[in-house]
Amino acid sequence: MNLVAKNPMNKNAWLIVPAIVVILCFFIYPVSWLLIDSFARPKWGIQNYEVVLGRFVYLKVLLNTFTISAGTTFWCAVIGYPVAYTMAHCSKRTRRLLIFVVLIPFWTSLLVRTFAWMVLLQKTGLINQTLLTLGVIAEPIALIYNRIGVYIGMVQVLLPFLIFPLYSVMLRIDRNYSFAAATLGAPPVRNFFRIYLPLTLPGLVSGGTLVFVSSLGYYITPALLGGPADLMIAQLIERQISTSGNWGMAGALAVLLLVVTAICLGVVHRIIGVKTAWGR
């Protein structure tokens, strides 16, 4: 790069400053303040962490959070994989339609969708009524205020986060691989498990991580669709503040959530690496 071009280039860097200042003052600072609280309130020390890791209620909530996130990720993969595959290998029109459908969650408010599930899943709701009419069930089943409700709500919200990374990986796969395998006589199923799945694994892992990590911090969906036994960490953090004013505990739980999030992202990065995942 020549000198003439270089000078104005570095002036450009100043343009970042306002945004960074805003982020530092109103985002990083408040978050750090909270993290400090976990050690500073009510007094300096690690007493809050001892409580979090020592009391049944908190451990149960951590376990809930982990199980629900893992379950959500699993179901997103089961439903999302075939959808991404279809999206990547179908006609242009179908693809456009599918993209539109998958993006619908982005356009509808999370609160509103959860509200819609409340309507659909109740005992007298559409789903129970349909199943009753079809004779699949004899009595209405409980689909809400329990784990099932949480899964139904969360998988729907997070599905796009799994589908899109997977889809972009699938688009890049040279179909000749599979084609070559097929002409060599490999049956399609084996062909899929031997060749296609491993090739798309990076997409699956990155999408899965995204879903898992987002699930960890979920608040609205479990609060409205779950029961008391489905309490997740975000709800617990909210309660620490709004109903007991316990900033230290809220901070400790926040640290825990952040650390787990960072570890998940770090580990996955280690395993597959950005370059493989995104073919840059």
Place this chain on the structure above:
Amino acid sequence: MTKDLEKLAAMIGRMSLSRRSVLGGAAAIGGLSMAAAMGRPFSAFADDLKGKTVTFASWGGAYQDSQKANYCDPLQQKTGVTVLQDGPMNESKFRTMVEAGDPVWDVVDVTHEFLFNGIQNNLFEKLDLSKIHADRITPAYRNDYGIGDIVWSYNIGYSTKVFTDGNHPKSWADVFDLKKFPGSRALNSDGPQATLEIALMADGVPMDQIYKVMATDEGVKRAYARLDTIRKDTIFWDTNSQSQQLFTDGEVSCGLILNGRAYDAANKGAPIAVEWNENIQSIDYLVIPKGSKNIEAAHALIDEMTVAENQAKLANEIAYAPTNPEAFKLIDAKVAPWLSTNPENASKGFVIDGQFWRDNLDKLKEGWEAWKVS
């Protein structure tokens, strides 16, 4: 935007894997944490409720709607004060607000037990009784910190669709009997008050022995053991409105509901009725949180709630009994059987022990939260 969204989704994926940006964020947080530790803000926040505004917090839904229409709106019309509605009321939230020194609420509708607990913990402003017509209220329902506004009860509610021909749960033992009376149950998620009492009644403790048994650890254990037998079939409501919704939607067949809420739901066409046997009676009071910045307007609002006509209108809408005896003359005949002050109803239950809950709420609430998530 579709394309951008697609790109965005992909980018989120990529970003999530970019360890450097994660570490970058973490490093920045670490660095700033130090700065934050040095200059932590301690000053109280600026008051934002300016002029003649008063915020009223109650229990949401039909009850608060009725309070708004019959207390707040008349005051607003008379004085030009703006009455803002908030809620639902939550004991811990109330406490946090007062302890932080910046209550958003100015007049709050609280229960009998919480009134005594709050007085002990210095959570309320002492009322200036020269500004309130306290003499309109039955003496048993008022003191220096709170003016009673309604008298109500916890009841067994049941679906008239599921249980017909008089064959419905008639005691808490029946409500806890899943074989005899099938279907999901409704219970209050908020706290152990009333719920432990009903569990003990279901376990065969006579009404006049409840608090004696509950004062012991074994008694509390006994209550939870009884609750365990139905917990899988129980839906816990967070707000009273939700309790109404559960019956309206047919989500539950029987369970705990407040008499006024049941009346309101039934009035709106829900298949619900209440059983008066083993009801637990309580009173709601109006209080001013310590540190409220609109004391004048708050007193005016409380005063408006002592007016007999206003109380009667509310009772006619939601079947919560008045505390101003004059109001009874204006109550519809069809509402009378739904009131917890009706002698026949009152004799079938007992009044919640404010003293007991004042002394034991904190301890028992902790156990309650643990039981709920277990």
Place this chain on the structure above:
Amino acid sequence: MVASSFSSGRFWVRLRLAICSFAVIYLIAPLIVVLIISFSSAPFLTFPPPGFSMQWYNNLFTNPAWFNSLVTSIKILIPTSILATVLGTAAAYGLARSSFVGKQLVMGLLLSPMIVPVIIIAIGIFGVFRALGLYGNLLGLIIAHTILAIPYVVMTVSGSLAVIDKRLEDAALTLGASPLRCFRRITFPLIFPAVLSGMLFSMVVSFDELIVSMFISTPVVRPVTVQMWSNIRGSVDPTIAAIATLLFCFSLLALLSERAAARKVKKEVDE
């Protein structure tokens, strides 16, 4: 039979299509339900509704609690989207057209509000904003929403800056155009669709934000999502569905206008 189709792959194709159809219904169903319920004549969330009416839309505009919160949301949304767009676009441009050590870190910092769970941001902001007098007023909500919206603008604009032909800019600069002029005449028109969609994103983010708003709003200044939240947990009424429908129409409108702009730019570039 099953076994043979299993190995031939037909079974798998069918399974895949079945899952896809299920997914389509699963993703769309809530939206349809909300649309229908918003026209319900019943005060309860009965589905299907017993009849149709416009009463919930009516309620939205005649009930002061709903109407005021809607106005509050709009008062927050407009400054938020402008602020986030200006800050985000400037930062994205600065990042794309400069080179310095620690660029990755800066990028990470700009995008971090998207990675950190919202609940953590919410209570952090609650604690600090209360001390700064940014609690319970529009300014606080605008700042908080701007923070949450900046990453979306940075992402969309960065994406667009990465793909435009840099030789156009270089040519203009070598020919003596000032950097500002170059940006105004060359770069900005090219990235305009991305800037616009970043702005629309920030509008949607702001309009839809609940958790942070829940903490830093008071009954005096209360955005519509917080009003919805207290309503969902309180008495459930179909007014929520009416708002949702409006919100959806808003997103759709945003999408269409952004498309139109993108098409226009493309046409101009082609010419």
